[in-house]
Amino acid sequence: MHGGEPAAPVGRRDRRGMLMWWGPRALFVVGAVVLVVESSRGVPLLELYAALGFFGVCSAVFVGRQLGSGHEPGPGGRVPRWLLRAGGLLTTSGVVVLVLHLAGVEGDALPLVGSVLLLLGLGWFIEAWRGVEPGRPRRALLLWGAALMALTAVVAVIAALVLPEAKGGLYVGLLIGLGAALFVCLPLSLNLLSEWGVRLLRARRSAAGPGAGVGVIGILGLVVTAAVVLCCLWLVQRDWVLSAVLVAAALFLLAAIVSNTHADVALVLAGLCLLAAAPPEHRHPQALDPAGGQRVLVALGDSYMSGEGASSYFEGTDDGGRNECRRSPSAYAVGLVAAGPRFDRVLFLACSGARTYNVNPRSGAGRSRVQPGEPGTQIDQLKGVVSSFHPALVIVALGGNDAGFAILGEACLAPGDCETRRSLFLNNLPKVRQDLIATYRSLRQAVPADVPIVAVPYPQPIAAAGRCSGVALTKAERDFIRTFVEQIDTTMRQAADTAGITYMAEMKDSFATHRLQLCERRKGAAGVNFLDIETVNGLAAQRFSPAKWLHNSLHPNERGHAAMRDTFTAWLDAHPELLPPAPAGQAQATVLPAAEPEPLCGMTDDAVNAHCRVQLRAWELEQVRGGWPWLLLVLFGLAVVWAACIAVFGLLPGSGGSYRDPRSSARAR
Known part of the structure; x- marks a missing residue:
């Protein structure tokens, strides 16, 4: 009789833990489904904004839970198998849907549905990858992130050199390769390198002791972040509103990537679906x-x-x-x-x-x-x-x-x-x-x-x-x-x-x-x-x-x-x-x-x-290609902002909680 008394509280804790772990995730998926369905229908703006607001609430609950509970996948740093399986299923489904669309299969919503499935799948893969052995600045994160970043750069350079003259199958293949590099490899590399950088900074602060303070890197990160915010305000004051919006969007997206949450997935998904808005x-x-x-x-x-x-x-x-x-x-x-x-x-x-x-x-x-x-x-x-x-x-x-x-x-x-x-x-x-x-x-x-x-x-x-x-x-x-x-x-x-x-x-x-x-x-x-x-x-x-x-x-x-x-x-x-x-x-x-x-x-x-128009298009392309120094300058600026976000998140204490599959917790007990 007495031996069974502790079982009830433990069972309740298991059920509560499972609800707290599964609830926000399920809510996020429901919000995404509602937003995708409404966007695919091409609904009026008010209806789309209502769906976007619902998705925003669902995302805030999920991201808030992630920030508050950490990302430890389970005992011993093991990733839950279901997370990898779900990520693989979603990613594969997204790729299949997009391939069907490119192959000419009819379906107005195929591009949006395929993109969202791919986005969710990659998000869950990244969550699993970034959650392995939490707290340790693992070299694997650095190596894989650097390799994917290098692959993206190589594909982009090849596309810039070959794409203007490519035709037929080569042209299509280069476009597909460039899309995969920019929308798959680049986000993966940024997430992995962000996780490595945040872990490294937190490990150094932990080793320095509780009185270490912000440090030079943290100060630089805060200064750069504040400078970007002031830049946005200055652009608005100078009537460069669209430029200010783009700069602010870049800051929010880079911060979301570094945060080790699904905030980046939520931002991209919301932006993707907003493009489907049907004007009144x-x-x-x-x-x-x-x-x-x-x-x-x-x-x-x-x-x-x-x-x-x-x-x-x-x-x-x-x-x-x-x-x-x-x-x-x-x-x-x-x-x-x-x-x-x-x-x-x-x-x-x-x-x-x-x-x-x-x-x-x-x-x-x-x-x-x-x-x-x-x-x-x-x-x-x-x-x-x-x-x-x-x-x-x-x-x-x-x-x-x-x-x-x-x-x-x-x-x-x-x-x-x-x-x-x-x-x-x-x-x-x-x-x-x-x-x-x-x-x-x-x-x-x-x-x-x-x-x-x-x-x-x-x-x-x-x-x-x-x-x-x-x-x-x-x-x-x-x-x-x-x-x-x-x-x-x-x-x-x-x-x-x-x-x-x-x-x-x-x-x-x-x-x-x-x-x-x-x-x-x-x-x-x-x-x-x-x-x-x-x-x-x-x-x-x-x-x-x-x-x-x-x-x-x-x-x-x-x-x-x-x-x-x-x-x-x-x-x-x-x-x-x-x-x-x-x-x-x-x-x-x-x-x-x-x-x-x-x-x-x-x-x-x-x-x-009509070769006048052809001449003009060729001139425009040549001007774009000739502007590579400005492109490098923009990329350098984005890299500085990204590093500043890593420095700022490195100042935040790592969560002491355990972001783990409740079933793994039960098995461990």
Whole structure:
């Protein structure tokens, strides 16, 4: 009777220990599953943020338990077999899912699910590896960590040298190898070297005795950490907010890696799933249905007309891989209808990325192509419904994509000075003028002769300022962008004059008039986005494509479109003769001049002589490769911050508790 009395308390302790050990881990897995499921569905932001908050709570409980209880796996420093088996199963499953995705197996969620499984599996492997013989700075940690780091460096160098010229299977193989090195070998090496460094510092502090103090290494670690925090604050104050976010993210991630918890897994998983956020969508209002309208505004053109740059779009128009017209309710064409009685409906056909051949009718003499997800070219769509309403005014903003403005933005953000490639852009403008003339003529034929057509130029996005904080462009690059926008607008005016349509010159100064240009005020208050990271709707392959995240950059935001709406309204007030009737001679086109010679090369992928774009891509790549000293400097800075994190965590006392499998504890007793 008495001999069995201690059994109950021991049993309760075993059950409590098992609950305390398994509970936080199971909670973390549940939170990860909820977040992955919600992200895979592409849910609205509020729903995703709720899932992210739940995952954050689960992660905090698990990481807090890890920090408080240590990482000793079991008696004698043995790793629980189930931990290795679970890590192996998760890692293998993740690799299989990703291979299936690369092999073409259909499944929108495959990339996300595979990445998360691989991430969790590697996290559990690292936990087991770092938990062996706790407290001892084992040489194996140093050797394995250094070997994996060296392997990563070798693969990265080979990829940098060979990848630009590789093709076919070699190209794919190098990409896979580089991905494995950066996302598998590098995290493993950082974790192992971090564990070795923290153990070494703690062992030295323990050997020095309780009165050893912080020490020189600890002081340096604290100083560097404080310097990084101050750097983030300084960057925010100087309007380099995105840079501050990147620096802070690097600090948090490196600290999470050094902490010997699943905090790094939680951070990466949360960031990965945030990229799957589906921006809010708006239903099409009645005003977008032109049928029966008596004063319909017809809006055609590219992203500056469609409203790209806003935070939300009409449903079905921001669907990555299907329809990426990105028509926004904040676009100034929509705002003109809501602003007053001039227009009762709007036929909103403008589409992001549109070139002249996306507007031209299929039956015309020029090139014509339908954009993905659209039922026809913009003029063909207009001709199909024009008999059901009375158009009051047609506005069109077009030519920027033909001229290569989007490519210019990419080139100027690359290392090097994009101004040195100005001839590649300016030499293409005569061909753009001819294409615009043909498109304007086709548009003139598609609507009644008494309906005015207005060509709307692009507002000047950058102020002529000597200094510009927060915009990562040199003065020469900013001046060239200003010059190029002016040249595009001049080309548009010449084409409009030739085709006999109205040109609205006042729109060029819309941002300047409203003091919304970049370099005139802080980026957060400007009417133009500089670098704006925005997720997209659609397939997971599209939502996780980095090329899709910057689509809002160098485009007017809601403030910019409000200014453009006000400028257009004031212009209509100053030209009452436009609505109605059309100005005298509106339908009379001037004589078409002799065709300009074909430019040496075009700026579109499908141009007959598209090697201009190829040249520009090659130049960008060469600039990136030539910037290796800056890359080494960045890597050195990250290494210093990483070492500082190790020094700071080395100051913390090692946990005296035992982070072990309760079943192992029971067997030991």
